[in-house]
Amino acid sequence: VSGLAERLSRVVGRAHVLEDEQLTAAFERDFTGRFAGRASAVVRPGSVAEVREVLRLCAEAGVAVVPQGGHSGLVGGGTPRDGELVLSLRRLDRIEELDEDAAQVTVGAGVILENLQAHVRERGFDFAVDHAGRGSATLGGMAATNAGGPYAVRYGSMRAQVAGVEAVLADGRVVSRLSGLLKDNAGFDLTGLLVGSEGTLAVIARLRLRLVPLLPARVTALAAVPDLERGLELLRRLRAEAPSLQAVDYFHAHGLRRVCERHGLPLPFRADADVYLVVECAARRDPSDELAAVAELATETAVADDERGRAALWAYRELQNETLTALGVPHKLDVSVPVARVPVFERDVEAAVARLTPGAELFLYGHLGDGNVHVNVVGPPLDDQRIDEAVLRLVAGHGGSISAEHGVGLAKTEWLSLSRTPDEIAIMRDLKRALDPQNLLNPRRVLG
Ligand code: MLT
Ligand code: ZN
Numbered sequence: 001v002s003g004l005a006e007r008l009s010r011v012v013g014r015a016h017v018l019e020d021e022q023l024t025a026a027f028e029r030d031f032t033g034r035f036a037g038r039a040s041a042v043v044r045p046g047s048v049a050e051v052r053e054v055l056r057l058c059a060e061a062g063v064a065v066v067p068q069g070g071h072s073g074l075v076g077g078g079t080p081r082d083g084e085l086v087l088s089l090r091r092l093d094r095i096e097e098l099d100e101d102a103a104q105v106t107v108g109a110g111v112i113l114e115n116l117q118a119h120v121r122e123r124g125f126d127f128a129v130d131h132a133g134r135g136s137a138t139l140g141g142m143a144a145t146n147a148g149g150p151y152a153v154r155y156g157s158m159r160a161q162v163a164g165v166e167a168v169l170a171d172g173r174v175v176s177r178l179s180g181l182l183k184d185n186a187g188f189d190l191t192g193l194l195v196g197s198e199g200t201l202a203v204i205a206r207l208r209l210r211l212v213p214l215l216p217a218r219v220t221a222l223a224a225v226p227d228l229e230r231g232l233e234l235l236r237r238l239r240a241e242a243p244s245l246q247a248v249d250y251f252h253a254h255g256l257r258r259v260c261e262r263h264g265l266p267l268p269f270r271a272d273a274d275v276y277l278v279v280e281c282a283a284r285r286d287p288s289d290e291l292a293a294v295a296e297l298a299t300e301t302a303v304a305d306d307e308r309g310r311a312a313l314w315a316y317r318e319l320q321n322e323t324l325t326a327l328g329v330p331h332k333l334d335v336s337v338p339v340a341r342v343p344v345f346e347r348d349v350e351a352a353v354a355r356l357t358p359g360a361e362l363f364l365y366g367h368l369g370d371g372n373v374h375v376n377v378v379g380p381p382l383d384d385q386r387i388d389e390a391v392l393r394l395v396a397g398h399g400g401s402i403s404a405e406h407g408v409g410l411a412k413t414e415w416l417s418l419s420r421t422p423d424e425i426a427i428m429r430d431l432k433r434a435l436d437p438q439n440l441l442n443p444r445r446v447l448g
Helices: 002-012 021-027 048-061 113-121 139-144 190-194 228-241 253-263 288-297 307-318 320-327 339-356 386-397 413-418 422-435
Strands: 041-043 065-068 085-088 095-099 104-108 162-168 174-176 203-210 217-225 245-252 275-283 300-304 331-336 361-367 372-378
Touching: 002 041, 002 048, 021 041, 021 085, 048 065, 048 085, 048 162, 048 203, 065 139, 065 203, 095 113, 104 113, 113 139, 139 203, 162 190, 174 190, 217 228, 217 288, 217 307, 228 245, 228 275, 228 288, 228 339, 245 253, 245 307, 253 275, 253 307, 253 320, 253 361, 275 288, 275 307, 288 300, 300 307, 307 320, 320 361, 320 372, 331 386, 339 361, 339 372, 339 386, 386 413, 413 422
Parallel strands: 041 085, 065 085
Antiparallel strands: 095 104, 104 203, 162 174, 162 203, 217 275, 217 300, 245 275, 245 361, 331 372, 361 372
8 A cells, every 4th residue: 555655645745645543543433433444544635636536546556445524424334444545525625606596505525514504604595404413524425325314304315405416436537517407307317326325336526505595583392292102293283384394303211311411411391201302493583383282282391492592402312322322332223214103113122122132221312203213222242233133124114214314334234135125236236336346435335
């Protein structure tokens, strides 16, 4: 690799080829501690032309490349295995033209979500996807993984926001679809293909993103309900009565207690409940009246319409992931099932955990409006995959997907067939071979 490092230095500058372990460490171990590997180098190109040249040199040397954004992914998609080269897109952090006529903005793949939010909000727009990782996740990584988050119930996931990408293939060919044309049926939708391909087909270097109007009147409610069935009843009411509805997230009593312990937060209500919902509406004018069903169906409710108050309510939900990760490396399963099935699915998961890994700590929370459940099991050693297997089989049995919003990465390749037919997997392999015949881009991710 040292000859390659030398050639790469000539392209990106010596300062942007990292080999020293102290410098590369942050790129080599994921947030959960589950995935880690020693990269042969971390390369940080500063332009699309440099991305091309880096990929060309890696292809020439036959070196596998792991594209990486904010490194906040949770399935090992952006963490290297030993010997792979990390291609960090973080320096492509320029926010380019904001086209007010089209309500679109062009950004580099390395722009951090929080920075985009600040930029477009100052101009009266907003970006539709948001999540707790906003301070580190990049738009390129979010597109590559088709990230979702709490607002997908209103706006859809990343794929619905990406009007086009500029992406570089393993052999240096470039797909450049940045015109922002929403009506463009001249051939296959290459952007749609690359969004969610988890870095296995091409490296997304720039993006054209759709924006939504900034909705200044936001009301967030934290609501305690006795069980998930009541939560679903509330969800049904809100879907019919609240056109401004943008989030219906949930968590359980156990997760709430753990978050409060770790972060020194007060319990939000006097009485315990099994389920807590975070419901949010946003509109141009105060949408509070659309939340009437919350007060009717919840046993206790707290409401906030200011930035700080809303953040304080969201914290109980957003801190679940960080809190459980601090307790141990989790078995982390991001899945979806048909919304109506969430309660029975959860009961089946509880039974499976009690049977297979008694004593393990189970955290269930997620985005109820999308049937997106985050199953987290802390305790069993990572090489004990019985619970992962059981949960993903339950997902398939309930007609769900083994990956809702985090991707397949390295974590779930062996279970892909629970969500895809043999023909579909064969077609995906054909596409992979056509676009990356040397299998150099994020090898083993998604397809194993
Ligand atoms: C969340 O909804 O908090 C994120 O998807 C992270 C997680 O699954 O814990
Ligand atoms: Zn989530």
